[in-house]
Amino acid sequence: MRKKNIVIPKTAEELEGMRTSCKMLGELHARLRELVKPGISTGEIDACGEEWILAHGAKPNFKNYNGYPASICISVNDEVVHGIPKKDRILEEGDIVSLDCGLIYEGWHSDAARTWGVGKIHPNAERLIEDTRKSFFAGAAAAVAGGYLYDISNAVAASLKPGGYGIVRDLTGHGIGRHLHEEPVIPNYKMPPLQRGIRLEAGMTLCVEPMVTLETWRVYWEDDGWTVRTQDGAPAAHYENTIAVRADGLPEILTLMPGEESFTGSETQDP
Ligand code: MF3
Ligand code: CO
Numbered sequence: 001m002r003k004k005n006i007v008i009p010k011t012a013e014e015l016e017g018m019r020t021s022c023k024m025l026g027e028l029h030a031r032l033r034e035l036v037k038p039g040i041s042t043g044e045i046d047a048c049g050e051e052w053i054l055a056h057g058a059k060p061n062f063k064n065y066n067g068y069p070a071s072i073c074i075s076v077n078d079e080v081v082h083g084i085p086k087k088d089r090i091l092e093e094g095d096i097v098s099l100d101c102g103l104i105y106e107g108w109h110s111d112a113a114r115t116w117g118v119g120k121i122h123p124n125a126e127r128l129i130e131d132t133r134k135s136f137f138a139g140a141a142a143a144v145a146g147g148y149l150y151d152i153s154n155a156v157a158a159s160l161k162p163g164g165y166g167i168v169r170d171l172t173g174h175g176i177g178r179h180l181h182e183e184p185v186i187p188n189y190k191m192p193p194l195q196r197g198i199r200l201e202a203g204m205t206l207c208v209e210p211m212v213t214l215e216t217w218r219v220y221w222e223d224d225g226w227t228v229r230t231q232d233g234a235p236a237a238h239y240e241n242t243i244a245v246r247a248d249g250l251p252e253i254l255t256l257m258p259g260e261e262s263f264t265g266s267e268t269q270d271p
Contacts, residue, residue, distance in 0.1 A: 006183050007175055007182070007183050007184050007198055007201075007204055009201045009202060009203030009204050009245075010177060010203045010204070010205055010244070011203065012203075014108075014177070014203075015203060015205070015244055017105075017106055017107065017108040018108050018110070018176075018177065018205050018242070018244065018254060019244075019254055020105060020106065020108070021058070021103060021104065021105040021106070021108040021109065021110040022110040022112075022242050022254030022255045023254070023255075024056055024058060024103060024105055024110070025101065025102065025103055025110040025111070025112050025242075025255050026112070026254075026255045026256050026257045026258065026260070027257070027258060028049060028052055028053065028056075028101065028103070029099070029101070029112060029114055029255070029257045030257040030258055030260075031048075031049075031052055032045060032048070032049055032072070032099050032101070032114075033099075033114070033116060033257070035048055036091065036097060036099075036116045036118060037091070037118065037119070038091055038092055038093045038118055038119050039090060039091070040090070040091055041085075041086065041087050041088065041089055041090050041091070042074040042076070042083070042085040042086055042089040042091070042097070043085045043086050043087035043088070043089065044087070045072065045074060045085060045099070046070045046071055046072045046074060046085035047085075049071055049072045049099075049101060050063070050070075050071035050072070053071065053103045056105075057105070058103040058104060058105040059103060059104045059105075060072075060101070060102070060103060060104075061102045061103055061104040061109050061110075061111075061180050062100075062101065062102055062180075065180060068082070068084075068226060069084060070084055070085045071101065072085060072099055072100065072101040073098075073099075073100040073101070073113075074089075074097060074098070074099055074100075075097070075098040075100070075227070075228075075236070075238070076089070076091070076095050076096070076097050076098075077095055077096060077235045077236075078229050078230045078233045078234060078235055078236060079098070079227055079228065079229050079236070080098075080168055080171075080211050080213070080219055080228040080229060080230060080236040080238065081098065081100060081113075081168075081171060081211055081228050081236075081238055082100075082226040082227055082228050083098075083226070083227045084224055084226055084227060091118045092118060093118055093119035093120060094118065094119065094120065094121055094122065095117075095118040095121070096115055096116065096117050096118065096121055096125050096128075096129065096235055096237065097115065097116055097118060098113060098114070098115040098236070098237065098238040099113065099114055099115075099116070100112075100113035100238060100240065101113070102180060104180075107178060108177065108178070109176050109177065109178070109179065109180045110176070110242050110254070110255055111176055111180060111207050111209075111240065111242055111255075112207075112240050112241050112242060112255035113209060113238045113239060113240035114238075114239060114257075115129045115132065115237040115238055115239065116129075117129065124214060124235075125214075125235055125237075127163070128165070128212060128213075128214050128235060128236075128237045129237045129239075131159075131160060131163050131165065131212070132160075132165075132210055132212040132237040132238065132239045133239045134159060134267075135156045135159040135160045135188075135210045135212065135239075136156070136208055136209070136210055136239045136240070136241065137262075137263055137264070137267045138155045138156060138158070138159035138267045138268075139152045139153070139155045139156035139159070139188070139208045139210065140152070140208050140241070140243055140250070140251055140253065140263075140267070141155065141250060141263065141267035141268050142154070142155040142268075143200060143206060143208065143243055143245050143250075143251040144200060144245065144246075144249070144250070144251070145200055145201055145202045145245055145246065145247055145248070146199070146200065147199075147200050148196035148197050148198070148199060148200065149184055149186065149196070149197025149198045149199075149200060150187070150191040150195055150196050150197040151196075151197075151200075152173075152186060152206075152208060153186065153187045153188060153189060153190065153191050153197075154190050154191060156188045156189075156208070156210050157188065157189050157190040158190070159267075160210070160212060165212045165213060165214065166212065166213035166214070166215055166216045166217035166218070166230070166234075167188050167189045167210065167211070167212060167213075167217050168188070168211035168212070168213065168217055168219055168228075168236070169187070169188075169189055169217055170219055170228070171211055171228065172185045172186050172187050172188065172209075173185075173186030173187075173188065173206065173207045173208045173209045173240070174186060174206070174207050175204065175205065175206055175207070176205050176206065176207050176242055177205055184197065184198055184206075186206060186207070186208060186209075188209070188210045188211065188212075189217075200245050201245060202245055202246055202247040203244065203245065204244070204245045205242060205243070205244050205245075205254075206242070206243055206244075206245070206251075207240055207241070207242050207243075208240065208241065208243060209238065209239070209240030209241075210238070210239060210240075211236060211237075211238050212236065212237050212238075213230050213234055213235070213236040213237075214234040214235055214236075215230070215232045215234035216230060216231055216232045216234065218230070218231040218232070219231060240255075241253050241254065241255045241256065242254045242255045250263055
């Protein structure tokens with residue numbers, strides 16, 4: 001028997017609420033990007049971000065989520081996700097830093113992540129960041145009504161394969177809406193042929209968020225209970241947007257930064 005579809009698409013009105021929250025988050029990411037320079041601490045970035053969120057009449061949805069102690073997850077170099085910002089963690093030239101943040105506005109959650117280079121970075125790190133971004137768009141291009149959930153997973157994985165990257169398996173994307181984490185779970189790795197996941201429908205709001213490493217996909221949790229690091233110490237990148245499946249065509253990317261490049265047309269690959 002077919003598994004019941006427990007993901008409820010948003011109505012047009014609900015989507016409007018999601019759009020407003022997500023647009024605000026895109027603007028926050030643009031602001032945070034300006035702060036990323038050698039010499040700033042991750043604690044300062046978090047404090048500025050939290051202040052910005054509150055000043056815009058929203059609330060940070062990460063803060064106190066399962067006890068997470070900050071508003072923005074800031075992960076440097078081999079830290080993959082959920083790094084805890086600290087006043088004495090100073091960014092240096094050559095670091096790469098992943099900023100993952102979200103907010104709640106009028107009851108609607110948004111969630112997005114970007115990885116930035118601090119000053120000049122190693123070409124391999126540049127390549128990692130750019131290919132992680134591209135893998136998001138490859139995955140998002142598969143988020144079409146009538147398609148299947150794991151088409152997204154397989155498209156992300158296929159896009160990363162030529163680069164020989166590690167794809168983190170211990171964390172996934174997710175649905176979003178009135179809650180930060182809703183059904184479904186969205187893996188970033190290739191799924192077995194007979195597993196297709198739920199059927200995608202217009203109005204579903206999803207967070208697609210590849211977490212990619214230069215070497216091994218294996219990670220461990222630090223003793224702080226949050227920070228996820230690569231086992232081999234190689235750097236990792238993260239790129240995430242909240243998206244909405246449309247009735248026709250490519251999904252709407254709700255959390256783009258103002259002026260940020262979206263689909264280029266090269267995302268869908270011939271099998
Ligand atoms: N951004 C994370 C995600 O995509 C959520 C972080 S929750 C926190 O699922 F508690 F770590 F902040
Ligand atoms: Co997320």
